[in-house]
Amino acid sequence: MNETILIVDDAEFSRSVMKQALFNAGFDNILEATTAEETRKIFESESPDLTVLDIMLPDSFDLKLLYELLSLNKEARIVINSAINKPEITREALIAGARGFITKPFNEVDFLCKIKMALED
16 A cells, blocks of 8 residues: 555554554555654655554653644644543544544554544545
8 A cells, every 4th residue: 555654652662563563454655753853854744644643752742743733734644542541632632633543552453444444534
C-alpha cells in the first residue's frame, strides 16, 4: 500500500510493534518520530496520509500536539495511540478531530482495523 503513515512514540518498543503490524498488513511507507518537535517537522515536510500519535512525549503531553497538528492541517487523519485510557481524554481527542483512539497495549487486528478505518474516513 502506498499511504504514508507517521508513527509518533518515544518508546522504541511501541514503534517497533506498530511498524511490524503495519508491514504485516502491506503498508511499507512508514515514517517515525520520537518527539513533538520531530513530529512537527515531518508532518509539515511529508504530509503523511495518517499519523498515529502518542500523547505522552518528552516535549509534549496530553492533547497539545494533536491540536497543533490539526491547526496545521484541519483535514489531517490522526489516530491517538496511548496507554492513558480515560474516557474524558478519548472524548476530547475525538471531538478535537482525531479519527480514532487506540489504547495500549493493543490487539494487532483491532489496531489495523482502526488504521484502515481512519484511512478510509
